[in-house]
Amino acid sequence: MEAVAExxxxxxxxxTRRTILSALAxxxxxxxxxxxxxxxxxxxxxxxxxxxxxxxxxxTAEPGERRRVRYRLHSAPMQVAQxxxxxxxxxxxxxxxxxxKHLEG
Amino acid sequence: MEAVAExxxxxxxxxTRRTILSALAxxxxxxxxxxxxxxxxxxxxxxxxxxxxxxxxxxTAEPGERRRVRYRLHSAPMQVAQxxxxxxxxxxxxxxxxxxKHLEG
DNA sequence: CACTATTGCAACCGTTCGGTTGCGTCAAGC
DNA sequence: GCTTGACGCAACCGAACGGTTGCAATAGTG
Numbered sequence: 001m002e003a004v005a006e007x008x009x010x011x012x013x014x015x016t017r018r019t020i021l022s023a024l025a026x027x028x029x030x031x032x033x034x035x036x037x038x039x040x041x042x043x044x045x046x047x048x049x050x051x052x053x054x055x056x057x058x059x060t061a062e063p064g065e066r067r068r069v070r071y072r073l074h075s076a077p078m079q080v081a082q083x084x085x086x087x088x089x090x091x092x093x094x095x096x097x098x099x100x101k102h103l104e105g
Numbered sequence: 106m107e108a109v110a111e112x113x114x115x116x117x118x119x120x121t122r123r124t125i126l127s128a129l130a131x132x133x134x135x136x137x138x139x140x141x142x143x144x145x146x147x148x149x150x151x152x153x154x155x156x157x158x159x160x161x162x163x164x165t166a167e168p169g170e171r172r173r174v175r176y177r178l179h180s181a182p183m184q185v186a187q188x189x190x191x192x193x194x195x196x197x198x199x200x201x202x203x204x205x206k207h208l209e210g
Numbered sequence: 211c212a213c214t215a216t217t218g219c220a221a222c223c224g225t226t227c228g229g230t231t232g233c234g235t236c237a238a239g240c
Numbered sequence: 241g242c243t244t245g246a247c248g249c250a251a252c253c254g255a256a257c258g259g260t261t262g263c264a265a266t267a268g269t270g
Contacts, residue, residue: 009118025197033216045259067216067267075194082190089180092130138246150229172237172246
């Protein structure tokens with residue numbers, strides 16, 4: 001689980017990657033060349049980001065007609081990251097309180 | 106809010122940084138040199154990470170006795186990131202459903 | 211068949227990043 | 241007053257990163 005969360009953090013840490021994800025969210029599934037027309041960077045750069053996003057599971061690649069490859073959003077890994085964040089915050093505060101109680105007792 | 110979330114993602118994307126945070130969570134507030142005895146890296150490397158963590162707000166630096174500087178965890182920014190993740194997931198699925206309904210209607 | 215459009219792969223480039231080494235500085239104890 | 245710890249700053253290094261350029265392969269169209 002931590003591995004998935006780390007990958008999600010790495011993926012979401014980059015602004016360009018978030019822009020790509022946002023474009024996919026607002027415009028629906030699209031191809032790399034399609035995204036290249038909307039964003040100010042090269043298709044290959046977008047392809048690299050899409051590969052990374054596919055490896056983290058935030059996006060799935062499905063082959064379409066005429067050699068085109070459409071990328072679709074997948075929110076499952078993000079929920080894992082969300083759970084990880086919640087557990088981490090709980091762990092922090094919990095241990096802190098426990099430690100204070102232990103020192104006070 | 107997105108800026109805070111991005112900083113949290115960047116901070117949590119690095120394994121060493123997560124180790125430092127974990128050490129602070131389990132052992133309570135500590136100084137850079139104290140952490141350097143527990144981790145296999147230099148004090149300066151830890152100091153750099155602590156600076157970054159301080160800038161994101163995940164950690165607060167409080168001066169102690171004899172020129173020592175203790176670092177204490179702060180979970181507030183993580184909750185912001187958590188909220189951001191939740192909103193993002195909601196946005197993804199929501200827009201996807203809305204688009205499908207629009208195309209079907 | 212020739213042409214166009216789309217994808218994938220590889221090399222390259224400048225910048226950032228994680229980490230180390232070295233040095234100057236400032237507080238406390240003998 | 242001198243030594244001892246602990247901190248901060250700056251330079252340096254190798255690796256990874258974001259991005260571009262160039263090229264080969266492949267699927268449709270005239």
